[in-house]
Amino acid sequence: xxxxxxxxxxxxxxxxxxxxxxxxxxxxxxxxxxxxxxxxxxxxxxxxxxxxxxxxxxxxxxxxxxxxxxxxxxxxxxxxxxxxxxxxxxxxxxxxxxxxxxxxxxxxxxxxxxxxxxxxxxxxxxxxxxxxxxxxxxxxxxxxxxxxxxxxxxxxxxxxxxxxxxxxxxxxxxxxxxxxxxxxxxxxxxxxxxxxxxxxxxxxxxxxxxxxxxxxxxxxxxxxxxxxxxxxxxxxxxxxxxxxxxxxxxxxxxxxxxxxxxxxxxxxxxxxxxxxxxxxxxxxxxxxxxxxxxxxxxxxxxxxxxxxxxxxxxxxxxxxxxxxxxxxxxxxxxxxxxxxxxxxxxxxxxxxxxxxxxxxxxxxxxxxxxxxxxxxxxxxx
Ligand SMILES: Nc1ncnc2c1ncn2[C@@H]1O[C@H](COP(=O)(O)OP(=O)(O)OP(=O)(O)O)[C@@H](O)[C@H]1O
Ligand SMILES: [Mg+2]
Numbered sequence: 001x002x003x004x005x006x007x008x009x010x011x012x013x014x015x016x017x018x019x020x021x022x023x024x025x026x027x028x029x030x031x032x033x034x035x036x037x038x039x040x041x042x043x044x045x046x047x048x049x050x051x052x053x054x055x056x057x058x059x060x061x062x063x064x065x066x067x068x069x070x071x072x073x074x075x076x077x078x079x080x081x082x083x084x085x086x087x088x089x090x091x092x093x094x095x096x097x098x099x100x101x102x103x104x105x106x107x108x109x110x111x112x113x114x115x116x117x118x119x120x121x122x123x124x125x126x127x128x129x130x131x132x133x134x135x136x137x138x139x140x141x142x143x144x145x146x147x148x149x150x151x152x153x154x155x156x157x158x159x160x161x162x163x164x165x166x167x168x169x170x171x172x173x174x175x176x177x178x179x180x181x182x183x184x185x186x187x188x189x190x191x192x193x194x195x196x197x198x199x200x201x202x203x204x205x206x207x208x209x210x211x212x213x214x215x216x217x218x219x220x221x222x223x224x225x226x227x228x229x230x231x232x233x234x235x236x237x238x239x240x241x242x243x244x245x246x247x248x249x250x251x252x253x254x255x256x257x258x259x260x261x262x263x264x265x266x267x268x269x270x271x272x273x274x275x276x277x278x279x280x281x282x283x284x285x286x287x288x289x290x291x292x293x294x295x296x297x298x299x300x301x302x303x304x305x306x307x308x309x310x311x312x313x314x315x316x317x318x319x320x321x322x323x324x325x326x327x328x329x330x331x332x333x334x335x336x337x338x339x340x341x342x343x344x345x346x347x348x349x350x351x352x353x354x355x356x357x358x359x360x361x362x363x364x365x366x367x368x369x370x371x372x373x374x375x376x377x378x379x380x381x
Contacts, residue, residue: 150206167212174335
């Protein structure tokens, strides 16, 4: 249920009372012009009611506002159902029209329809991959998990490269995308199945790919927009794998739909400390049971061992991906993910990671003790 409603127009005590009686907090917006609000990163309300009883045209910037904040439903209050106004309202993304005088029943029905359209939401599982530091093997893990899942569910897996610049998932999959997440994020208001599919490229390895852009985005991306994209992806694909950029706050704030968020770390001091901070933030924001710690490029003889990492990060390591640079690099250079074969330990571990995420049997967990350098990693004496 939405909590904050913007009531746009001159104000009407009777209507305001109706809204408050429904548990909504009313924020009066006297200024009808939406142009400035369309530029803001956050809409600051959950729903907008626009009073158009005294005019027959939509306010400036309404369609831009809807494009910037696609998850905020817009209701119109009109004195008559003028056909031209209705058509323009539909085009601008208005969800519902209420005719004056509005009754409690009509208002309840409209709010109910909005809530229902939200609840009909995602059906697919979303797995988000986030590196504790650059170069730890996040894209390798995301690409291979998506590839393995695509073997299990052909045609129903999407890999989204959510780097808003310089993502390289397309290279790992030898794909040549024409469109990218930029097109999707700029058009979240029209992300139906056909449009989403038209932006993706089918890869030889199996998953569809929505690639990272090679151009600047034409707008400010906020968490609402990222979330709208992930929701749309999960409505149309059984499994959605996200390759995330750890330095983009809008991306990190839009992960509500994710079933699991995999933090990828390795055995380097700086990375382990980064993983500790990152896991702490994600645990608080999304809940500890959704955050999964994975060690990539794992070397059993390294100075920093599993127990050290677990103590610093405060979570159990759920998966170890062995270090095998030659094999990983060859897969990258040939654009053929390791999960397509089962000939190396690294390929086996990546496939098992995918299978465990979708709760199929066969995953590797064998924590062993190791030399402690806890103090150095936490930075505490
Ligand atoms: N398990 C592994 N063992 C050895 N090398 C690996 C392993 N996984 C990945 N690599 C290699 O490490 C390099 C970086 O991998 P990758 O691109 O997956 O990392 P990333 O965390 O996504 O990097 P970036 O921060 O640039 O996005 C690549 O050369 C890759 O082949
Ligand atoms: Mg990467």
